[in-house]
Structure formats: C-alpha cells, structure tokens
Amino acid sequence: MDSVLEELDRLGAILLDRHFVYKSKKHGPHYINPDPMFPHVELSFEICSALADPYRILPVDTVASAATGGGCVGNADSTLYGPARSGSQCCLG
Numbered sequence: 001m002d003s004v005l006e007e008l009d010r011l012g013a014i015l016l017d018r019h020f021v022y023k024s025k026k027h028g029p030h031y032i033n034p035d036p037m038f039p040h041v042e043l044s045f046e047i048c049s050a051l052a053d054p055y056r057i058l059p060v061d062t063v064a065s066a067a068t069g070g071g072c073v074g075n076a077d078s079t080l081y082g083p084a085r086s087g088s089q090c091c092l093g
Contacts, residue, residue: 013035
C-alpha cells in the first residue's frame with residue numbers, strides 16, 4: 001500500500017484550501033474526511049493498521065471509537081490488538 005495520505009487522496013478524502021470549522025471551533029484550510037474509505041473494507045483495514053502501528057508496543061486493553069462512522073475503525077483497530085492481548089475490546093459510542 002502507498003502511504004495512508006496517498007490512499008486517502010486517491011479516494012478524494014483529503015480536502016485542501018477551503019474553509020473548515022473544526023469541532024474545537026478553530027478554523028483551518030484542510031480536512032480529512034474518512035467516509036470515502038469505509039466502503040473499501042480491505043483498504044480501511046490497511047489504513048487502520050498503518051495508523052495503529054506506532055501504538056502496538058503500548059499495553060492496550062480497550063479501543064474506543066465513535067458510534068457513527070468510527071465503529072468500523074474501532075473494530076479494525078481492536079482486531080489488530082485483539083488476539084495478541086487477552087481481554088482487549090472495542091467500545092462504541
């Protein structure tokens with residue numbers, strides 16, 4: 001797989017040079033919308049795996065994610081940690 005950003009860009013998920021108001025109420029010119037990746041299950045898993053890689057050395061018992069849109073990401077990350085760490089779970093919401 002190419003870099004995560006290259007894959008997201010290929011899917012049209014990276015929005016540049018526009019005006020966005022983030023949840024923090026701060027303003028910025030860029031936004032990454034993960035929604036276009038979700039229909040591509042294998043790609044979603046690869047991207048989640050790449051994002052989780054730096055954290056695999058940490059002792060993780062629970063992976064929490066948003067219930068809307070984040071469920072499949074949380075589930076993928078929990079699966080990546082799961083079998084190697086007994087008791088790992090995914091919490092939605």
